[in-house]
């Protein structure tokens with residue numbers, strides 16, 4: 001996938017249009033979800049998040065009319081939590097996941113968060129690399145957190161989001177992302 005980054009016609013990070021998730025996006029989101037996770041959220045979980053949860057902020061990334069990525073966030077005062085993020089398997093390795101994560105972090109900061117956390121499977125090194133790039137570090141382990149295979153979750157965390165150092169890091173990463 002990464003080799004196709006420069007191929008004419010292949011989507012570039014800047015081609016991704018990110019917008020709040022609508023109920024009408026949920027069928028496409030659910031498809032990506034099923035292709036991405038061994039334990040999936042049912043469509044009504046997304047529906048409840050989008051319609052009812054005032055603390056939840058969900059986004060989709062489109063290339064043209066097609067939803068190819070999504071991500072979600074909870075923000076509770078200064079605390080924020082990435083609840084999910086996924087890119088359609090055909091579209092991975094093109095820095096679209098990175099665009100979605102950067103957007104979630106921007107939204108968290110905009111909404112007042114000072115730190116951000118998430119859980120990730122111990123075996124999911126791809127996602128861990130992405131989070132590490134954006135300043136997350138592993139702070140603890142939740143043993144047997146994933147009920148489908150009893151896998152441990154790493155809890156990853158990034159703090160001082162409003163501080164100069166983190167803001168500069170985020171600015172540099174986003175600049176590099178859109179220059180490619």
Ligand SMILES: CC(C)(COP(=O)(O)OP(=O)(O)OC[C@H]1O[C@@H](n2cnc3c(N)ncnc32)[C@H](O)[C@@H]1OP(=O)(O)O)[C@@H](O)C(=O)NCCC(=O)NCCS
Nearest residue numbers: 036085086087092093094095096097098120126127129130
């Ligand atoms: C994790 C996921 C969202 C990453 O999205 P993506 O668009 O494929 O990733 P990007 O192209 O934006 O890559 C960004 C960074 O992720 C990491 N990464 C991406 N693909 C990788 C791979 N194959 N191997 C190792 N690290 C990888 C790298 O750090 C990369 O930055 P770099 O190329 O500068 O090193 C995507 O793989 C996915 O949807 N996975 C299935 C769902 C999932 O696991 N979600 C996370 C749940 S916690």
